[in-house]
Amino acid sequence: MDEIDSLEGATLVRVLSQLRTGFEYRPSAFPASVALCGLRDVRHYKVAAGGSPELSGGPSPFNVIVESLRLGDFTLDEIHDLYSQHTAETDRVFTDEAVEQVHRLTTGQPWLVNALAAEIVDRMKVPVTEPVSVEHVNAARERIIQARPSHLDSLVRRLQEPAVRRVLEPVLASTDEPADLTCSDDRSYARDLGLVAETPDGGLRIANPIYDEVIARALAEIVVRDRGRFQHRGTSSAPTAVSTCRTC
Template sequence: MRFFNINVEMAQSAREDVGRAIRAILGEVASRARTHLHDDWLDRHWVEILEQSGAERAFTEILTRWAAHSDRPLVLLIDEIDALIGDSLVAVLRQLRAGYDKRPGAFPQTVVLCGVRDVRDYRIHSARSQEIITGGSAFNIKAESIRLGNFTAADVATLYRQHTEETGQAFTAEALALIWDLTRGQPWLVNALGYQLCFRNPITRERSVTITVELVEQAKEVLIARRDTHLDQLADKLREPRVRRIVEPMLTGGEVQQSAHEDDVQYVTDLGLVGRASGVLAIANPIYREIIPRQLTAVQQIDFEAQYQSAWFIGPDGRLNLPKLLAAFQVFFREHSEHWIERFDYKEAGPQLLLQAFLQRIVNGGGPIEREYGLGRMRTDLLILWPYGVGQVQKAVMELKILHKGLARTIAAGLAQTYEYRDRCAADEAHLLIFDRSERAWSEKVFRRSEQFQGVAIEVWGM
């Protein structure tokens, strides 16, 4: 067999101009055949075939003639197939389907489409007709969908040990465990985190330096802040309605709405955005869990920079004055929340996102914020880790809940959940924030009270 790979990304700029897209693809096929297979047959014939057959048949015809000319069956791998859109994408799929029954003598024996989505998700809207392109059978010849899976914890350890074997640089067992926990084996994250750890940090480029948990945490923050292309593309997907239908209820701790479809779940799974943890749908890994709220509140964080300074909320001992910080947010939320939440794409998660944007601006420059959220949790948990003094860390938990089934019941449930979260994190202080999205007067919504649960003090804030 002759294995042949092409990348059709260069045709993306043609958008739905089928003629331009097919011309670009045929030229690329011919060029790669010449350079990789040392076969110039396509180079000599593709322009003539395009002129004779037209854009609607040329791709089928060139593959038919090339397969007939070849002394061995062809296996064609088309990379970045979902860079194509609308009519251009459908033109390629239809022409592949048209040659299906000619295999193997007069068409490639096997065609592999590589992208970030399953072929069933290629039912694309046509920008010209504003309709979903359906009909025909371009989608019923799929033999199998294979998703590049994540690394296992053992795979990650093996990969990083190869670095140790080649350079002598060691990783503590705790550092390797944290790398696995942060990435959950997502291949790009595993490699990007390793590259940041071992090659981009001037300190760790000295191979005698052992990679520790602290260095891994620093690398994670740099990776998130740097927003490499992979993370930018991930953030861009959040704007898609089918992604929002699944991710938004995760941010609020609610349930997936009836407007969501099983295909939506499969789509966000194929994208690698979500996975199943203990049988429950959840954000795929802690790095993505951190990136999503940051990305959704990027503009709000910039606005907060002009209004608030971290120094205002730091006490003489270097600790964060969280009651002062939350009181400031409470005032802001009362005065501006309705206007600001309307600016979010994820309006149902607006209160939780707005608080996280505020904390991101005030807190994250000095210490990390760890987040826990997911379907059916009915809350969002935040853990603030604030270094101060000499080697000391202030730990504070915040439990975010939407008022549901009355204030007394919401507080009762929230106190138990906040206590459990505080105990699990061994935190110094605990705060329960309750967002009332009803039409009641603000004078009724806004309050602060001190509560006790099993001997633990918990500050309750109403907004």
Template sequence: MPKFFNTAGPCQSDIHYTLPTGDRLPQLEKLIAQRNYFVIHAPRQTGKTTAMLTLAQELTASGAYTAVLLSLEVGAVFPHDPGAAERAILDEWKQSIKFRLPENLYPPEWPDTNAGSMIGTLLSNWAKKASRPLVVFLDEIEALSDETLISVLRQLRSGYPNRPQGFPHSLALIGMRDVRDYKIAGGGSQRLNSSSPFNIKVESLTLQNFSLADVKNLYKQHTEATGQIFTPEAIERAFYLTDGQPWLVNAIARQATEVLAPDVATPITVDLINQAKEILIQRQDTHLDSLAERLREDRVKAVMQPILAGQDLPNVPNDDIQYLVDLGLCKIDNGQGLEIANPIYQEVLPRVLSYTTNASMGRIESRWLSDKGELMPMELLEAFLGFWKQHGEPLFKSTPYPEIAPHIVLMAFLHRVVNGGGTIEREYAIGSGRMDICLHYGKVILAMELKVWREGKRDPLDEGLQQLDKYLSGLNLDTGWLVIFDRRPDLLPLSDRTTTEIATSPAGRSIIVIRG
């Protein structure tokens, strides 16, 4: 049977390319042998469910344990009614166990007891009568909230001292976040801020992204199955663009092999990987959409806005930074500090933020293209200046991130420019004081640097010219744009203060300086 790169739900080893669970979580079998209860948390679609389904199957097949992955998700619609949630959860478990365990390992009975004790009673009865040590992985724990969440956690903590004869030998909670970040108040607006309802955990583990070796292994499986090769440069490019994020690694390969190069005689090259990346960015599939939804959360905005603006982080709680890491939006690089998790997210997040602005802009005539469809930078400059003076200020109100409203409006304009005919790459980082943009359209490469002049600060012109020199040198370009957004108070209207001039950089490059 042919296999495929999976981008929807848990992998099934008979039809999907997969990696061994033990390679990603090598410490689990030791934790289980020691009768530990633990937490596994990682962003969505990093392979948590696949890994734990596979591990449960392997443990059961070994004859040493009865192991099963069970979901709590169906209880989510009853946050204030633990009894109703438990009944829904147990009904779902009945069905799942039929498919995941042989009949001789089923629970002996399904309890009909009081609300707030059904799950604990089932696990206790099952462990007492099981012929093997019982190991249970509880998936989608963060779907529960409020009284239902507290009830489930307390039942697990209450039964813990009775293991292994009277409660599961080992148990894991699996979700996106650690226990302290689970939702407990009305509307999910508060968090536990503590591990106390589940203070029996011995470890909180996270599922790491794929390494370069993992990506090579996964793509090699396709080559062995079909004969279609990934060039070494293509594999490295895919790893760079995704930083090993499992869904992205699979999605970019799926686009390359099934859409762009379905003929297995065609090798997968860097060019095809880049095309696949653009398709993913433009389509913003479910995985990318789910990340984008988070951008409007206040605690996400408090961290993400300064990253995009290149500002230093304000005094935000450590938990809020960890929350973005747990969601997979950011990573902490020892050399660079906090940064966006991978280059694909770097492109997707600004596009999402500028979506409403883009939709609000109306039609713009493409005066920047020649009769042959080539980009003309000076005509593009004139078109942008006209757009900026007329529409810039009103469009600031359409952005969800007011501190970087000018950046978002400019990016929305540039998205119109490259729509269907070019690409945009961005670089930004905390504390850098800038955002760099590189626009590719056919043979034309246009680089620009965005700076902000804030109240109480000096004119960023000199610093911007120095920084732009370094950026242009890396791109091997002789000229570029330096865009300075003046955000000081009590200024003239944008239409009256927008100007352009030519400046010479420290390295002797001719730079177009746009102030507005």
């Protein structure tokens, strides 16, 4: 079941409760195994469901999980192998420098790796006879950021969630996070969303340069929007309004 966590609240609880009920009837009258695919780890569905799985009226739908798997990022060699498959089929060549730039911009995030290639091939329509270069990759990066397709837009919406903000704010401000259980859960949640990655010293960073740029632009839009709303409320002194917003 792909994008299961696009459901929220009571709807998500009802779907999960049906899976929990069907669990008792395996394998004769219900699938023996069901894979739930989404941005969140299953343990975080409680948040999306409103934090109260007991609303289902029966056994908790969250206690029949066998295993949680996370699709890892591609390595540089894996990106090269992936693009080589396209080359074998179409004779389109990706230069080594272009592949390295894709890895640098995405750190191997699977959706981004495929999105950059699709942007170059399908939308920019770089001729097959022209090797794909670093310049093509950089142009595709900007086009994707500007277009903000559903994948990136979904991540941007996560910025409004308190758990995500508690993690991202100290990361963006380059300050230490508070060491408590809530923060630990928040870190795990933001990591499962793919927004952040761990640094060698145990800290956090934005997962890749493309996400970093998208988040920075999204936050800038919020500041501009809030500034405009503040000024629209009728302050008599424009400099005071600007100063106040910068403080915020």
